[in-house]
Amino acid sequence: MSRTQPAVRTTTRRPSLGWPPRRRPRAHRRRERTAARGPWKRGPVFTACALLLGLLLLLHGALPDWAGLGSLVETFLPWFGLPVPVLLAGALWRRSAASGVALLLPVTVWLYLFGGLLGDGTHRGGDLTVVSHNVAAENRDPAGTARELAASGADVLALEELTDRSTGTYETELATAYPHHTVQGTVGLWSRLPLSDTRPVDVLWDTAGPSAGKPRPGGAPVEPPRGLRTTVATAKGPVAVYVVHLGSVRVMPRGGYWTEQRDTGATKLAAAVAAERAERLVVLGDFNGTLDDRAFDGLTAQLRSVQEVAGDGFGFSWPASFPVARIDQVLVRGVDPKSAWLLPATGSDHRPVAAAVGW
Template sequence: MTQVDKAESGPDSLTADGEGTRPAGRSGPGPWKRGPVLSACALLLGLLLLLHRQLTDWAGMGSLVETFLPWFGLFAAVLLAGTLWRRSASSAVALLLPVTVWLNHFGGLLGDKSHQAGDLTVVSHNVAAENRDPAGTARDLAASGADLLALEELTAQAKGTYEKELAKAYPHHVVQDTVGLWSKLPLSGTRPVDPPWGTAGSPAARPRHDGIPVDPLRALRTTVATEKGPLVVYVAHLGSVRLMPRGGFWTDSRDSDATKLAKAVAADHSARRLLLGDFNGTLDDRALNGLTSQLRSVQDVAGDGFGFSWPAKFPVARIDHILVRGVEPKSAWLLPATGSDHRPVAAGINW
């Protein structure tokens, strides 16, 4: 072979057996062999989204994952960027699993499903015990024009302020422990869902799990007299959750309250039921299965986006909910932030 022949038989030429040699500058595995780590991560992410209910709840791990489940879609976006950078065909195919599962679970929340205002407008708000401006919060809530206002985390000091500021717009109201309902319509048959423990609910009488006092179920049941018939309303504030240095995500108090509330709702055979409150958990959390199996979320049916309500400055989770049965959700939205660390949630419902 001459010198010219050698030059012409460069990196793009065919070998004797008819196969081409790899072009210069394109060394390494092909697109189907690139990014094995990306592919593995995509498959693991997809399985996590698909089988999160099977994840162990040891140290509250399952509840913690389910609280922030929508945000796992960001990991898919990161993996997609890595896939494009590596030009990996295998990881692109693997990404179809988490993307499909995420869209199937949360895709319905991406659009605006709200319609016209309903026959009845309801608002639920954890007003926060640390709220420095309860009067301003009360005025903001009254300005919403809601027919029903459910308030959680009322303190003894702030209760009088809310009663005074809301008296003109809401002539009817009931309070049990730290939850209350203000209404433009008459109320009757009010009672606590779970009677307080101890003689006066003193901290010394509170049951404890792992040395931590368990919050009581702060919830009431009342009946609203509407033009179209009675509407049973529950207002609830489930127990707190905590991130413990040694115990992980502590949910005993919240889980216990959720079970009690679910049993109370199941035993209630009223045709129209409405549940408002701070659940200290998202509806993806397994601890709330007893409630979500009986009631529908207005946000899922008629909301605009995810409706994250906490924390108010940069919401990352919807832990404040409005659930219904026997009525039709028409719209669901968030109200502007108040002096609380929660955003108020609102909904319009029809018979």
């Protein structure tokens, strides 16, 4: 009896007809499309951003100042260089030649505007050393601040935001090192050298029409002066010194970046400087704005910034905990800027700024 072998079933796999087609990963398809475009067509978003950034830096003065937009951009203009490394990384990631070329515009403009501040322009010497410091009305240790300022060895100290309570402390603490001083409202000047021809300077905002800032019939001013002018007698001749504290700027819920008070003071200060007949002039104070701001065009057309000419770096002075803007200025006319630097932080929210000038 024969055994029947079980039938062996053989199957033949049919070749795949390729339907439905297998989709490749999305990243792979993106790389293929990118490679197909070529280096001059890749990264259009990075290219557009680089061009817009360059145009912003180049034409910032043409920005409309609607709701203070132009002033706000110009206040932090040096920081607009920070997107460049980000855009460069994006251009390399996309291997975009167009983006790399477009980045030349913001880099070139930024270096033109601020490249001079990257080096050390200080020189030795100087005939007069000055310090300007907004000591802050809420300063809890005015005596300590006064001692730190006196230790700087400056010939002239300009203090802003003085109060009735703190003024006496500064007068007491600085009396020995600075025998000559004058206080006009909320600003004051202490000097090792004699002073003369001292008077207040009107940098107040016209809050009450044409008569604002002028004495009332009873003789009381509308508000305390925020500026003064005096003459410092040096061994090489007199120097006119202005100390000012321009109006504050605020971010208003409905009005945007409000600068009208400061801008009015800047215009008045520019007019006072234009009328000043002294050959040598030094302007010190808290401007509540950087010199890139269009509000100060009238001043920068007449005066030079010691920090920009003879400083080392940007010299950011506010806020003291992490400075992002230089709103405390030392401007000169008729003297040679020698050096500019920052002093250590005090009990104020501003860093003191110092400068040496000569002639």
